[in-house]
Amino acid sequence: MSRRERFIERIDRRRCRNEERTSDLRTVTRCYPSLDAARLARAVESAVASTERLDYRTRLLVRDSVAALERH
Numbered sequence: 275m276s277r278r279e280r281f282i283e284r285i286d287r288r289r290c291r292n293e294e295r296t297s298d299l300r301t302v303t304r305c306y307p308s309l310d311a312a313r314l315a316r317a318v319e320s321a322v323a324s325t326e327r328l329d330y331r332t333r334l335l336v337r338d339s340v341a342a343l344e345r346h
Contacts, residue, residue, distance in 0.1 A: 299335055311346050314339055 275283075299321040302313060318339050321332060328336070 299332065299339065303335060303339070311343055315343055318343070 299317040302309060302317040306313070318336055321328065321336055
């Protein structure tokens with residue numbers, strides 16, 4: 275494997291790890307002051323699809339995120 279291929283593989287692994295990390299709605303809204311609509315939508319879908327009950331703050335965050343997506 276060439277040096278370039280190893281480098282590309284490392285970037286792909288990091289990108290996958292970052293996608294897993296940023297699928298959490300709170301992480302997305304807290305760590306990214308400006309983010310694209312697709313990332314926010316994925317985070318909202320992930321939060322709503324989870325089997326655990328959402329707490330009050332998360333429900334508010336989902337509501338506000340959906341309102342922001344509708345305005346976008």
